[in-house]
Amino acid sequence: MQHTYLRYECADSFGLISSSASSRAPQSNSILAFGCATRETPVLLTTAGSHCIGYHLRTNNPTIKIAHREQLTGGVGTGRALNSDQVVCLKVAHGSDTSDTIKVATGWVDGAVRVFDVHKDELNARSGCGLSQTILEEEQDDEFIMREPLSLNGHSNSPVRSLAFDSNDGSRLASGSSDGSVILWDIVAETGLFRLLGHRGGITDIHFVTLEEGEIDLLITTSLDGFVKIWDLKGQCCIQTIPSHRGEVLAAGCLTIPNIISTQSTSDTTDKVIDKRIRLITGSTDGQARVWSIQPSKKHKLGSVKSDENSNPALVDDDGKGRDESFYDVCQYMGCLVAPPNVSTSAERLSCIHFHPNGKYVGVLHSNSKNVDVYLIRSVQESLRKKQRRLRRRKEKQSKVNNEGIHIQKGQKRGMLDDPGSDDDKNNMEKSDDEVSKLDKSLDPEIVKASDEFEYFGTIRASHKIKGFIFVPYKESGGSIRIVCSLTTNTLEVHSLTRNNER
Numbered sequence: 001m002q003h004t005y006l007r008y009e010c011a012d013s014f015g016l017i018s019s020s021a022s023s024r025a026p027q028s029n030s031i032l033a034f035g036c037a038t039r040e041t042p043v044l045l046t047t048a049g050s051h052c053i054g055y056h057l058r059t060n061n062p063t064i065k066i067a068h069r070e071q072l073t074g075g076v077g078t079g080r081a082l083n084s085d086q087v088v089c090l091k092v093a094h095g096s097d098t099s100d101t102i103k104v105a106t107g108w109v110d111g112a113v114r115v116f117d118v119h120k121d122e123l124n125a126r127s128g129c130g131l132s133q134t135i136l137e138e139e140q141d142d143e144f145i146m147r148e149p150l151s152l153n154g155h156s157n158s159p160v161r162s163l164a165f166d167s168n169d170g171s172r173l174a175s176g177s178s179d180g181s182v183i184l185w186d187i188v189a190e191t192g193l194f195r196l197l198g199h200r201g202g203i204t205d206i207h208f209v210t211l212e213e214g215e216i217d218l219l220i221t222t223s224l225d226g227f228v229k230i231w232d233l234k235g236q237c238c239i240q241t242i243p244s245h246r247g248e249v250l251a252a253g254c255l256t257i258p259n260i261i262s263t264q265s266t267s268d269t270t271d272k273v274i275d276k277r278i279r280l281i282t283g284s285t286d287g288q289a290r291v292w293s294i295q296p297s298k299k300h301k302l303g304s305v306k307s308d309e310n311s312n313p314a315l316v317d318d319d320g321k322g323r324d325e326s327f328y329d330v331c332q333y334m335g336c337l338v339a340p341p342n343v344s345t346s347a348e349r350l351s352c353i354h355f356h357p358n359g360k361y362v363g364v365l366h367s368n369s370k371n372v373d374v375y376l377i378r379s380v381q382e383s384l385r386k387k388q389r390r391l392r393r394r395k396e397k398q399s400k401v402n403n404e405g406i407h408i409q410k411g412q413k414r415g416m417l418d419d420p421g422s423d424d425d426k427n428n429m430e431k432s433d434d435e436v437s438k439l440d441k442s443l444d445p446e447i448v449k450a451s452d453e454f455e456y457f458g459t460i461r462a463s464h465k466i467k468g469f470i471f472v473p474y475k476e477s478g479g480s481i482r483i484v485c486s487l488t489t490n491t492l493e494v495h496s497l498t499r500n501n502e503r
Contacts, residue, residue: 016048017055018486019086020467026178028089028107028161029205029251029352032470032486035064035092035102036123039474043123044484045104046492047087052106054123057472057484057494064123066104066116068149085110091163093170103187105173107160113152113175115187154183154192164206167256174219176203182221184233198238201225207254209278211296211330218294218330220280222249228282230331240329242292247285253353253362254280254294257377277380279453280331281362283350289337289364291450298327335450337364337375343456345373356471361457361481365466372460372469372483374497378453386452460495464488 018031028047035054036043042057043064054064086109093103102123104116158177166172172193173185180199185192201224209218218239219231228242228249257277278294339345346366355362364373378386460469464487472482472494480498487493 015490016051017053017490017492018046018467019049020488026161026202027351027467029468030089030091030163031468032484033090033092033104034470034473035104035118036120041123042472042474044470044492045090045092046486047090047106049086052087052090052104055492064118066106066118068114068151085112088159088161089163091165091173093165095170103165103170105163105165105175107163107175109159111153111155111157111160111177113155113160113163113173113185115150115152115173117147117149150187150190152183152185152190152192154195155179155181162203162206164208166208168210168214172208174206174208176206176221178202180223180225182206182219182231184219194236196221196231196236196238198229198241199223199225199227201248204248204250205252207252207280209254209256209294211278211294212300216296216300216330220252220254220294220331222252222282224248224250226284228252228280228331240331242282242331244290244333245282245284245286247349249282249284250349250351250367251283251353251365252280253355254278255355255359255362257359279334279377281337281353281364283353283364285349287347287350287366289350289353291334291337291454293332293334294330295332297330300330334448334453337362337373337450337454339373339456343459346371352468354470356481357473358475361471362454363460363469363471363483365469368465370462370465372462372466372485374457374460374481374483375454376457378455383448383453387448390449390452391446457499458497460485460497462487462493462495464491 020027031047033045034043035045043054044057045052045054045064045066050067052066053062054066055061056063087106088109089107091105093105095102100121101117101119104118106114106116108114152173152175155175155177156179158179158181160175160177162176164174166174171186171188173187174182175185176182180197180201180203182196182199182203183192184194184196196219199221203221203223205220205222207220209220210216211218217233219233221229221231223229226243226245226248228245229238230240230242231237232239255278257279280292280294281289282292283289346369348366348368350364351367352365353362360377362375362377364375365371460483462485467486467488469483469485472484476482476496478498480496483495483497485493485495
């Protein structure tokens with residue numbers, strides 16, 4: 001009997017705005033991305049079933065719909081004209097300011113990575129226009145519809161959960177799947193470069209990091225196996241594994257923050273000495289957001305010094321005598337993001353972390369939560385002043401303990417007959433010292449901690465539970481920031497946040 005239903009196909013997304021996780025692929029952290037980041041045309045792309053739909057945030061209308069219409073399968077009437085698999089994640093590479101196209105990379109449940117070329121003027125087209133649109137439309141742009149994406153297959157039907165473009169020129173794309181494999185693709189040559197194997201769980205986040213003006217090329221991956229791995233792309237090997245999480249690592253955010261640390265004035269010009277900070281924040285099932293500093297390892301710095309002295313490349317001896325493991329690490333622990341005592345935060349697992357494009361804010365989302373906690377990133381000068389105040393208070397407290405001989409806890413009264421040398425008082429003093437340093441006991445007090453750089457800014461409260469969020473990239477008047485939240489009720493909400501003012 002002929003299957004008559006094969007004459008028909010899914011012609012639209014049927015009002016789906018932001019799809020949830022499917023049974024085959026868990027929720028991804030990259031379900032929202034801005035296709036156009038200008039104030040005039042703020043077009044937000046979101047995953048919606050087998051489509052990626054773009055919405056204009058000012059008009060609240062869909063402007064573009066991207067999908068893969070498979071022409072080689074027979075077309076309309078065969079039941080296979082439209083890819084029925086679900087889009088799990090997406091990433092956008094905007095390219096240079098002079099470029100008139102953007103690249104939209106999508107990861108699918110069937111393990112394929114499809115890269116679409118979209119012209120910027122097409123993002124703000126009429127409602128419903130897209131690379132694959134409903135067949136009921138009378139007026140259609142055939143060139144726009146028939147344009148085939150770049151299909152990259154290498155994950156063996158394992159759902160692709162995370163994507164990342166190279167921040168330099170966008171010519172490289174990294175994809176991570178649910179089987180723990182990571183593949184690096186060359187978008188220009190349309191081929192795979194190599195595969196990175198080492199994780200035993202699904203990949204949850206991927207980030208490119210460049211140090212020493214491109215001399216060190218790194219890739220950071222987080223996984224459900226509880227590990228964070230740092231890969232050297234030139235050597236195609238793992239150079240550091242971070243096992244410091246108590247459960248699955250579900251989210252990560254990485255950002256390079258440029259800093260003007262000094263100004264050198266001459267008779268003719270004024271030169272600004274620019275430095276940069278690279279911060280990685282990871283979140284796991286224990287609900288804590290851990291902050292890491294990424295910088296060249298001590299081994300690389302020592303090798304650079306020897307190379308300058310000898311005027312030829314030199315490497316540090318690898319015998320490891322008298323050196324700890326941190327000598328070879330490029331990622332150093334700084335502490336955790338901690339909200340003020342009067343602010344209640346969720347204890348659920350941490351599911352999503354994103355930095356603001358301007359490098360001044362970071363948002364943290366917990367699972368099954370309606371709130372997004374936002375932290376302000378202090379400048380270098382403010383962080384140093386915060387560290388000096390912390391060290392000064394530490395010295396004052398230590399000197400007070402040494403002068404009195406015992407440490408009087410809060411609410412404890414000292415009597416006249418108390419013996420300052422009793423065993424009970426010594427135990428109380430040791431216990432109090434442990435409480436002071438139990439959070440970051442292993443950290444050197446002389447270095448900058450996470451509490452010195454990050455300050456609680458405010459909380460966004462949505463009407464329903466949030467699946468994912470993204471910062472609006474363009475500037476707002478009055479110093480406010482805007483956040484777009486994707487809710488479990490198939491809706492998008494835009495919230496504005498200012499200091500001491502939540503909306």
